[in-house]
Amino acid sequence: EYGHPVWITSTPAQPEQILFEERHLRFISSLGKGNFGSVELCRYDPLGDNTGELVAVKKLQPNKKSTLEDFKKEVNILSIFECDYIVKYKGVCYSTGRLSMSLVMEYLPYGSLIGYLESYRHVNTRRMLLFASQICTGMEYLQTLRYVHRDLAARNILVANESLVKIADFGLTKVIPSDKEYYRVMQPGESPIFWYAPESINESRFSHKSDVWSFGVVLHELFCYCDTNYNPKRVRSSLLCKLLNVLLFLLQVYCLMKQCWAYDFEERPCFSRALLHISFK
């Protein structure tokens, strides 16, 4: 059909891909840099009348670290996921001569969670718990498919609207082999080690439990910005009740963070149990 992204038939090696034509992708602005690539805001405007949809396009930055093969793996991984708390895959765009490709995804207007928290500082405790439970649910979904994200951090969480966040940037994501419970990487990662579990630093060992450690760091990032003065419960209740509310909330989250940071990964909760801890009441 004229002007819409074109479906190309899938082959066993290559799942179904939706093809965006490069000539209709209009650059608008740069959105950021992820693992192995830069992300741009574009309008896919085949009719040329600015009525096309806004999309986020991740372009491979061929350099020493990233190869087209790695990028294709990231594209294939994202194209499989169907989860409300994971950024949606829309398709791919091949440059002329198929020398390079870009990943086309849904555009999330509020940007990264870390940027959002810095700009909208009055995010109350209820919304923080909602965001934390959404991230945890997205990670639980990844775990059911045996994928480890390996770079879970607030910079890689995107804000769709004031009550929805999504996990993004699967540039380092790996599938855990069926006969193991972990993935060992050869080359040391590029991420700041602050988000890395001890076994990931010491042995380059990554598992769902090392993602749980990183989730604990994301909780810490969330609640460092959380303004407990803006807890809606505080408006109606007495001072004592306010203090009890905030204390209860902080203890609940702090206790979970400590569990996620157990040195022995066996002692860390799985995402399903962590979700019960912060289940949004």
Ligand SMILES: N#CCCn1cc(-c2nc(Nc3ccc(C4CCNCC4)cc3)nc3c2CCN3)cn1
């Ligand atoms: N993850 C990860 C790391 C790589 N990365 C991914 C994106 C990305 N950004 C957006 N949206 C987005 C981004 C930035 C703003 C800023 C602009 C300047 N002022 C403040 C707000 C606003 C909206 N939507 C996306 C993506 C991927 C899929 N959909 C950006 N960098």
